[in-house]
Amino acid sequence: MSNRMFRKLVxxxxxxxAGLAVAPFARADWEVNxxxxxxxxxxxxxxxxxxxxxxxxxIAVVVFGAMIYSIMRHRKSLGVxxxxxxxxxxxxxxxxxxxxxxxxxxxVPAADTLIRMEDxxxxxxxxxxxxxxxxxxxxxxxxxxxxxxxxAPEHNRARQLGxxxxxxxxxxxxxxxxNPLVVPVGAKVRLLLTAADVIHAWWVPDFGGKxxxxxxxxxxxxxxxxxxGIYRGQCAELCGRDHGFMPVVVHVLPQDEYxxxxxxxxxxxxxxxxxxxxxxxxxxxATAADVAPAEWTLEHAMAEGETLYNANCAACHQPNGQGxxxxxxxxxxxxxxxxxxxxxxxxxxxxxxxxxxxxxxxQLSDDALAAIVTYQRNAFGNDTGDLVTPxxxxxxx
Amino acid sequence: MxxxxxxxxxxxxxxxxxxRWLTTTNHKDIGTLYLVFSLTMFLVGGAMALVIRAELxxxxxxxxxxGFFNQMTxxxxxxxxxxxxxxxxxxxxxxxxxxxxxxPDMALPRLNNWSFWILPMAFTLLGMTLLFPxxxxxxxxxxxxxxxxxxxxxxxxxxxxxxxxxxxxILGAINIIVTIMNMRxxxxxxxxxxxxxxxxxxxxxxxxxxxPVLAGAVTMLLTDKYFGTSFFQAAGGGDPVMFQxxxxxxxxxxxxxxxxxxxxxxxQIIPTFSRKPLFGYDSMVYATASIAFLSFIVWAxxxxxxxxxxxxxxxxxxxxxxxAVPTGVKVxxxxxxxxxxxxxxxxxxxxxxxxxxxxxxxxxSGLMLAIAPADLQYHDTYFVVAHFHYVLVPGAAxxxxxxxxxxxxxxxxxxxxxxxxxxxxxxxAISVNLTFFPQHFVGLAGMPRRIPDYSTQFADFNMISxxxxxxxxxxxxxxxxxxxxxxxxGQKATAQVWDGAEGLEWTVxxxxxxxTFDVPPVVK
Numbered sequence: 001m002s003n004r005m006f007r008k009l010v011x012x013x014x015x016x017x018a019g020l021a022v023a024p025f026a027r028a029d030w031e032v033n034x035x036x037x038x039x040x041x042x043x044x045x046x047x048x049x050x051x052x053x054x055x056x057x058x059i060a061v062v063v064f065g066a067m068i069y070s071i072m073r074h075r076k077s078l079g080v081x082x083x084x085x086x087x088x089x090x091x092x093x094x095x096x097x098x099x100x101x102x103x104x105x106x107x108v109p110a111a112d113t114l115i116r117m118e119d120x121x122x123x124x125x126x127x128x129x130x131x132x133x134x135x136x137x138x139x140x141x142x143x144x145x146x147x148x149x150x151x152a153p154e155h156n157r158a159r160q161l162g163x164x165x166x167x168x169x170x171x172x173x174x175x176x177x178x179n180p181l182v183v184p185v186g187a188k189v190r191l192l193l194t195a196a197d198v199i200h201a202w203w204v205p206d207f208g209g210k211x212x213x214x215x216x217x218x219x220x221x222x223x224x225x226x227x228x229g230i231y232r233g234q235c236a237e238l239c240g241r242d243h244g245f246m247p248v249v250v251h252v253l254p255q256d257e258y259x260x261x262x263x264x265x266x267x268x269x270x271x272x273x274x275x276x277x278x279x280x281x282x283x284x285x286a287t288a289a290d291v292a293p294a295e296w297t298l299e300h301a302m303a304e305g306e307t308l309y310n311a312n313c314a315a316c317h318q319p320n321g322q323g324x325x326x327x328x329x330x331x332x333x334x335x336x337x338x339x340x341x342x343x344x345x346x347x348x349x350x351x352x353x354x355x356x357x358x359x360x361x362x363q364l365s366d367d368a369l370a371a372i373v374t375y376q377r378n379a380f381g382n383d384t385g386d387l388v389t390p391x392x393x394x395x396x397x
Numbered sequence: 398m399x400x401x402x403x404x405x406x407x408x409x410x411x412x413x414x415x416x417r418w419l420t421t422t423n424h425k426d427i428g429t430l431y432l433v434f435s436l437t438m439f440l441v442g443g444a445m446a447l448v449i450r451a452e453l454x455x456x457x458x459x460x461x462x463x464g465f466f467n468q469m470t471x472x473x474x475x476x477x478x479x480x481x482x483x484x485x486x487x488x489x490x491x492x493x494x495x496x497x498x499x500x501p502d503m504a505l506p507r508l509n510n511w512s513f514w515i516l517p518m519a520f521t522l523l524g525m526t527l528l529f530p531x532x533x534x535x536x537x538x539x540x541x542x543x544x545x546x547x548x549x550x551x552x553x554x555x556x557x558x559x560x561x562x563x564x565x566x567i568l569g570a571i572n573i574i575v576t577i578m579n580m581r582x583x584x585x586x587x588x589x590x591x592x593x594x595x596x597x598x599x600x601x602x603x604x605x606x607x608x609p610v611l612a613g614a615v616t617m618l619l620t621d622k623y624f625g626t627s628f629f630q631a632a633g634g635g636d637p638v639m640f641q642x643x644x645x646x647x648x649x650x651x652x653x654x655x656x657x658x659x660x661x662x663x664x665q666i667i668p669t670f671s672r673k674p675l676f677g678y679d680s681m682v683y684a685t686a687s688i689a690f691l692s693f694i695v696w697a698x699x700x701x702x703x704x705x706x707x708x709x710x711x712x713x714x715x716x717x718x719x720x721a722v723p724t725g726v727k728v729x730x731x732x733x734x735x736x737x738x739x740x741x742x743x744x745x746x747x748x749x750x751x752x753x754x755x756x757x758x759x760x761x762s763g764l765m766l767a768i769a770p771a772d773l774q775y776h777d778t779y780f781v782v783a784h785f786h787y788v789l790v791p792g793a794a795x796x797x798x799x800x801x802x803x804x805x806x807x808x809x810x811x812x813x814x815x816x817x818x819x820x821x822x823x824x825x826a827i828s829v830n831l832t833f834f835p836q837h838f839v840g841l842a843g844m845p846r847r848i849p850d851y852s853t854q855f856a857d858f859n860m861i862s863x864x865x866x867x868x869x870x871x872x873x874x875x876x877x878x879x880x881x882x883x884x885x886x887g888q889k890a891t892a893q894v895w896d897g898a899e900g901l902e903w904t905v906x907x908x909x910x911x912x913t914f915d916v917p918p919v920v921k
Contacts, residue, residue: 030857031842034774049771056761064754067732071750076672076739083737086674095729096722103718106768111711113770118707159458159850167456173853174456198544199637201702201777205843209773212702214638215543216631219704236777236845237702238537240544241464244848324464326531327549353632354622356547 035205038227038252042208044113052106059102117209120220123190125183131193131200131213131235133358134242134315138181141192145265148363150311151245152176159245175232180249184258185228193219197358198240204233204248212237225252240356242315298374298387305375308368313376316356321380327356332380341377341386342396348373349396361397366390419514422506423911424491429808430513431488432801436877438480438520439794443870445473450832450866456853466849467535472527474538478655479562480520482789485797486658487512487569490597493804494573496902496909497591499582499918504575512568519561526551537847539648540615542629542640546622556619563608570604573597582901584920588682591900592675595682596661599689603650603657606693611647614640638703645696653692656788657685659756659796660727663749665900666803667731670746671738672897677730684723684730691720701772710769717767721760728757743895744818748799751791751826759787762837777847780840786833790869791826798825798876805880806894810908811887813879821879824872831865 036046074080128139128146139146151159155176158165167173183189193202193213203210207223210233225231233248253261310319316328323330331337336344348369351359360369373388411417421427448469452460461469491509495502503509526533531549534540540555548555577598581590590598617628618640627633629640660681668675675681697705697713705713731753740746762784766772775781798821805813835858840846844855851859890907901920905913 031854032838034841035843045770045774048768049765049774052765052768052771056764060757060761063728063732063757067735067750067753070732070735070738071740074671074735074738074740076741080737080739082672082739084673085676085737087677087679088733091729091733092677092680092726096726099722099725103721106764107715107718110714110768110770114710114714115707117770117773118710161458161462163457165457167850168853174850175852198547199541203777203845205774209770210702210776211773212704214631214703216635216637217704233843234845234848238467238541238544238777238847240547241462241467241535243467244463244845244850324462327464327547354546 037206037208038225038229038231039206039208039223040226041113041117041223042206044116045208048110048113051109055102055106120190120222122188123222124187126190126192127181127183128192128194129181129202129213131195131197131202131239131246132363133197133240133356134235134246136177136181136200136202136235136246136248137363138179140262140265143262143266147179149177149179149181149249151247152178153311156245172232174245175234175247175249177247177249180230180251182251182253182258182261183225184255185225185252186255188222188224190220190222193217193221196362197356199237200235200239200246201237202233202248203236204231204250206231206233207250210236225250228252228254245315296370296387296389298378298385301371301374301387302378304368305371305373306379308364308372309375309379312360312364313372321376321382330380331376332382337376337380338382338384341373341388341392344373344377345369345388345392345396349393366393366397369393420510422502422510424495424503424506424509425808425909425911427503427509427513428488428490428492431484431491431516434513434516435481435485435488435797436880438476438484440873440877441524442473442476442481443873445469445476447866447870449473450863452849453851453859454863455860456851456856458850461849463849464535465532467537467847468527468533470847471534471537472523475523475534475558476520477789478538478651479559480516482655482793482797483566484516486597486600486655486793487566487573489593489658489662489797489800489804490569490573492808493902494576494594494597495580496807496905496913497594497900498577498580498585499901499914499920500576500580501912501914501917503572504580505572508568509572512565512572515561515565515568519558519565522554522561523558526554539641539644540618541644542618542621542637543631545618546630552622553619556615559615560612563612566604567608570601570608573601574605577601582914582917582920588679589920591661592664592678592681593658593661596657596664596685599685600654600657603654603689603692607647607650607654610643611651614643614647617643638700641700641703642697645699646693648699649696650689650692652785652788653688655793656756657689659752659793660685662796662800662803663731663752666745666749666799667734667753669803669895669897669899670743670749671735671740673734673738675730676733676736677726680726681730684726687723688720691716691723695720698767698769698772701769702776714767714769718764721764721767724760728753728760743802744813744815744822745799745803747819747822747826748795748802751822752795752799755787755791755795755826755829759784759792762787775840777845778840779836779844779846782846783833783836783840786836790833791829795825795829801876801880803895804902805883806890807902807905807907807909809884809887810890810906811883812890812894813883813887817875817879821872821875824875825869828865828868828872832862832869833865835859835861835865 034046034049036043126141128141130137136149137146138149155170155174157163158167158170193211194217195213195215200213201210202213211219211221229252231250235243235246317323317331321330321332336347349361351357367390370388370390370393377384377386452466529550534548534551534555536545536548577594620626621628621630627635629635629637631637664675664681695713695717698717701710766775766784802818839855839858844851892906893903894907901918
């Protein structure tokens with residue numbers, strides 16, 4: 001390589017580095033550390049993290065300091081003659097023993113915190129959390145109700161490939177859901193975690209940790225939030241295509257507001273949490289509005305079905321029904337959606353084992369499934385004219 | 398060597414061209430094949446990393462579908478682990494172990510040919526899935542069920558590719574062990590072997606012990622998918638977590654398979670350029686053996702979030718922390734080797750010094766990850782991504798580059814272009830930090846790994862990381878140019894090459910003749 005080329009290369013790299021220095025960085029909050037969080041455990045974990053980080057920094061100063069000193073002073077260009085020594089039993093004993101002592105110093109507080117984290121006794125509230133591809137379901141075991149929690153619709157629109165929507169135009173991009181988990185402040189909340197399809201992990205950094213939701217397992221995780229507020233996290237275990245799009249949002253409410261919210265839920269007035277007033281456009285996702293059979297018209301089912309399809313099916317089968325073959329087959333013109341109605345219902349209710357097609361029977365109401373299947377059989381040019389009724393769904397459950 | 402050359406005539410009928418490379422049983426040829434293959438895979442896997450970093454340059458999805466993004470993260474990891482890092486070290490072993498122990502060749506030359514040529518087949522199987530309608534495997538290189546069972550037509554190709562990689566590794570490892578155990582020059586006792594040979598001996602045992610475990614695990618995946626078994630499917634009474642235990646019983650020793658030979662390389666290079674014998678040779682050997690032993694009893698620290706019993710978590714936390722002791726001994730010994738030496742800073746030494754600094758940073762984050770309660774925060778975030786890239790890129794990959802610069806004159810007979818080598822080093826060292834250091838920050842701030850899009854709060858550090866990644870990727874083209882031009886010509890290298898170099902490999906001419914040590918040297 002000629003000298004000229006060499007200089008050109010250097011110039012190109014310098015320009016790149018300079019460009020970096022002036023690039024507009026306006027979006028992020030430049031957070032560089034773990035949050036302290038809002039539970040006693042999260043504070044402890046933060047303390048451990050900082051302690052061990054501090055110890056590592058001290059060791060780094062000693063080791064790197066010795067190395068840098070040696071690099072500066074013990075170089076041939078300074079005319080140094082190399083020493084001949086090649087071992088020192090004393091030094092080796094010292095630098096084996098001291099690290100062991102340091103490690104013991106770290107292990108004791110770490111074990112102490114771990115033991116406290118694993119103590120799930122004496123909880124005030126138990127919530128069953130089920131991971132699905134790609135949403136969460138929360139069930140308040142003692143109160144007997146539950147709901148799904150999806151990525152909020154406007155975020156879902158913005159995150160589509162080439163949506164043209166600037167993520168910065170949304171608050172908490174990708175960290176907003178339609179129905180958040182709601183818990184009272186100061187209560188020891190115990191989560192019972194499992195999953196319906198693949199492994200997920202439930203994580204809110206402010207609560208001090210995460211736990212896997214595994215099919216066939218019920219894992220326990222607990223947190224006791226000390227401050228009311230909205231806390232956000234995400235699924236933390238790779239769970240397929242939309243792993244990045246199943247956030248966790250927890251609203252921690254003062255006791256009285258929580259009781260009011262709870263009363264609303266258990267009264268059956270609405271499955272939408274009251275705190276959702278900030279998101280008035282969030283649709284009802286998990287259930288279609290219940291209607292008398294007489295009103296179950298093609299028009300009604302299609303309208304309900306479109307909303308439900310976009311919330312539950314479109315991630316894989318796409319809003320235009322074209323799917324992403326072969327992993328996610330198209331609905332448009334498919335043999336299932338234009339053929340035998342019973343077979344179509346069967347796939348929707350029971351899923352297709354060995355594929356990503358989940359069983360939606362346990363997730364959605366009869367009305368909702370009837371609306372979705374009707375929509376699939378009439379949208380995208382399928383035009384079968386079939387109207388599927390909730391009774392047909394109920395019959396195969 | 399003139400007496401040795403005279404006896405060479407009967408060897409000179411080897412074929413030329415492509416047939417030479419297909420049929421070669423010469424350890425130097427096979428070493429070259431491994432290294433060229435590894436470099437190719439390094440560039441392919443690197444290109445995939447750049448797809449990942451391009452998508453993560455800013456929030457929002459601009460370039461690729463999330464499914465394809467997952468294919469890229471999965472393939473990047475498989476290619477880098479099994480196609481770039483491991484074959485590079487096997488290539489170095491092929492070239493250097495016989496030269497360092499005074500053996501004429503590897504003990505099992507035909508097996509050696511086969512263990513290499515299996516690799517291109519394995520990666521053809523794996524790579525062709527990119528063209529499949531359903532794309533490549535996308536469940537991560539860890540292949541966790543049940544997710545991996547959702548893989549489409551690529552699934553059996555993934556499994557068979559992993560089987561082939563495993564067979565290749567096992568055969569290579571057997572060869573290395575047999576060679577080291579039986580073919581050392583007279584007088585070279587075990588505790589006189591160069592550290593690179595020692596670390597490969599231990600690595601080869603790790604390979605033989607764990608690759609069959611991986612093969613078993615993926616075979617069970619295969620039967621779960623196609624033959625109705627339920628090893629890992631909860632619906633059939635199976636246990637998805639059992640796969641993780643089996644995988645990481647392979648996976649953690651695998652981590653050391655990728656780093657112990659790097660320790661060996663660094664232990665050769667630092668004494669050479671410090672002009673001073675390695676400090677604490679015996680303790681280096683014992684530390685390497687300790688790390689290898691401990692690697693078998695720490696696997697579940699990859700699984701602190703799966704809901705293990707408290708006693709299990711405590712055991713794996715304590716055992717993992719112990720690894721810091723022998724690893725620390727190695728770092729202290731390297732520093733003590735430099736201490737009061739007479740150092741010069743040619744490219745191999747620069748890479749070796751960067752290795753010590755940056756691998757140690759990866760070691761610190763590793764120690765932090767060992768702390769189970771804190772790991773519940775770090776787990777599956779970019780903090781982990783930063784950690785293992787620090788030990789694998791400025792760790793293992795820098796050690797490989799150091800080794801290439803160190804031995805290239807011996808292989809080609811020419812000195813490489815030192816000025817370009819230094820340029821390559823500085824660009825790599827700066828850009829690798831630019832790439833991976835900010836990932837600590839976003840990880841701690843809450844960004845999970847393996848996501849194609851992220852909340853805007855992580856935007857700036859991701860942008861920096863992407864710029865660093867492209868700079869690092871492009872810098873590697875300089876390495877390709879240096880190696881290519883060094884192979885074609887340049888200043889003649891002496892047999893000794895480096896004035897502080899010691900060992901049998903420096904007693905043969907540069908380039909090393911096709912056949913060396915027909916008559917074993919005597920080591921005093």
